[in-house]
Amino acid sequence: MSKFSEIGAQDIISTAAELADAARLATLQHFRSDGLTADNKESLRFDPVTVADRLSEERMRAILARRRPHDGILGEEFAPVAGTSGLTWVLDPIDGTRGYLSGTPTWGVLISVRDAQGVIYGVIDQPYIQERFEGGLGRAEVNGPMGRRVLRTRAARPLSEAILFSTFPEVGTAEEGAAFRRVAPKAKLVRYGMDCYAYGLIAAGQIDLVIEAGLQAYDVQAPIAVIEAAGGIVTDWSGRPCLNGGRVLAAANAEIHAEALALLNS
Missing domain, CATH: 3.40.190.80 (D-Maltodextrin-Binding Protein; domain 2)
Structure with a gap:
């Protein structure tokens, strides 16, 4: 984490948390609502986008414009924003829009920040069950209905x-x-x-x-x-x-x- 202490690791973590909180509110506002529809972004297969996808990303971009205006943004629903800091926030406002439309709880919000070498920090957030996975900058933890726990992958097996x-x-x-x-x-x-x-x-x-x-x-x-x-x-x-x-x-x-x-x- 020392490599990124000068640019404020804690600010990156707290900014990501604010983004995830905002995306939770935006996505749950429309989840399982009557009359939710989707536009199809592709002609050969069903690749849906909903009002919730757009609202989620709009709210996250507004936070970044306020808190970290010099960082770049790459999101799924809107045009990229060039930055000057060397950092880029990568946003998927709803990963699993097909599941979102179907009412399943396995979709999520993806938030990460990267530099020229790779990803520094990432969040996988599931708004409906309120479970959040975080990794990078010295963190590897999940916080949700079962409390806060350290993340550790499985040991080797065939x-x-x-x-x-x-x-x-x-x-x-x-x-x-x-x-x-x-x-x-x-x-x-x-x-x-x-x-x-x-x-x-x-x-x-x-x-x-x-x-x-x-x-x-x-x-x-x-x-x-x-x-x-x-x-x-x-x-x-x-x-x-x-x-x-x-x-x-x-x-x-x-x-x-x-x-x-x-x-x-x-």
Whole structure:
């Protein structure tokens, strides 16, 4: 954390908390409300955006404009903002809008801040169940209905004893789906549809792997910070950094990461 003490680690942490609090209010204002509709951002598949996505990001951007006007902003719903400080806030106002529309509680808000080298700090927040995962700047903790606890990923175990998550059964392209199916049958348990919450479960020591494709920077940077702070590993399917998204392999430890990586590339 000493590397960032000069720019105020505590201010970054408290700013992120204020952003997450504001996003909680904005998203819960519309969650499970009558008449909630969505616009489709793509023509080939259903990629929804709601009034809550936009309101959540607008409120977070307003806080950053007030508290940290020299930092950049990269968000899902609005144009990037260039900064002069060397720091950029990366925001996903609702990760899992399909789940949000469906009334499930597994969507979340992703907040992270990065410099030229990588992610410094990240938050995975679940407004409905009021559970918040934090990682970076000396922190690795979750605070929620069961109180505040230290985050620590699972110890190594064979893939045959592992729990694997992905958002979509098809994963991505036909090629990506085929690679995923080289891993999935070898796991003890495979589950789908958790969006960003699955990454929090890795950090909390509940599951072993998340494998996804087609992600954006705002989908993955907060999970990277949280999982790495808890002792896990997040890379692309070639074992390289994945700050800009794409194909993502998140793992509880180096051993399970290596086993899944070998199968993805076999």
